[in-house]
Amino acid sequence: MLAALTGAGLSAAAGLNAYIPFLLVALVARFTDVINLPAQYAWIESWWAIGIAAVLLLSEVVLDKVALVDHINDAVGTFVRPATGGLIFAATTAAEDFEQSSSFMAANPWIGVLLGIITAGIVHTGKAVTRPVVNVGTGGLGTPVVSAAEDGASVTLSLVAIFLPALVIFLLLLLLWGGVALWRRRWSRRRERDRIMSEAGYD
Numbered sequence: 001m002l003a004a005l006t007g008a009g010l011s012a013a014a015g016l017n018a019y020i021p022f023l024l025v026a027l028v029a030r031f032t033d034v035i036n037l038p039a040q041y042a043w044i045e046s047w048w049a050i051g052i053a054a055v056l057l058l059s060e061v062v063l064d065k066v067a068l069v070d071h072i073n074d075a076v077g078t079f080v081r082p083a084t085g086g087l088i089f090a091a092t093t094a095a096e097d098f099e100q101s102s103s104f105m106a107a108n109p110w111i112g113v114l115l116g117i118i119t120a121g122i123v124h125t126g127k128a129v130t131r132p133v134v135n136v137g138t139g140g141l142g143t144p145v146v147s148a149a150e151d152g153a154s155v156t157l158s159l160v161a162i163f164l165p166a167l168v169i170f171l172l173l174l175l176l177w178g179g180v181a182l183w184r185r186r187w188s189r190r191r192e193r194d195r196i197m198s199e200a201g202y203d
């Protein structure tokens with residue numbers, strides 16, 4: 001159960017920012033005994049993987065805070081985020097001597113990959129769909145604010161997934177609530193706009 005929560009939390013975090021959970025897992029695995037990645041995933045904690053992830057994270061942090069450019073970034077993320085989610089889900093649930101490790105998941109890595117792809121894909125889709133609402137509603141001024149909040153959520157979710165996996169359910173529900181709230185706001189504004197246009201004779 002805890003293994004699934006850890007994987008779900010990290011893959012959900014990847015749906016917001018692919019490189020934050022990857023980099024945190026890599027650093028925790030390299031410098032602590034909290035995560036001991038199995039041989040097939042040991043490359044994640046290599047210096048070259050950490051370096052590349054750090055550079056990609058820096059570019060993601062910058063690009064995602066620019067209105068319109070963030071849409072292109074999200075388009076690229078359609079492939080990168082679910083793939084990272086699948087990788088991190090499978091790697092951490094199969095980690096050796098990890099408190100939340102699962103022998104079943106280690107023996108069936110494809111299940112972790114699939115669950116990670118699905119989880120990250122759902123979160124990414126929510127992010128990509130709601131971001132235009134923020135951009136249009138604020139004239140682009142809210143883009144860096146929301147992006148920074150998403151980065152913060154990704155960091156928090158990743159750390160909780162690694163060290164306090166039992167709280168992952170709560171954070172995922174909170175993330176779901178936020179997405180639903182944005183959707184309701186979007187549809188409310190759309191209905192109001194349609195009503196005004198109808199009353200003005202533009203129907």
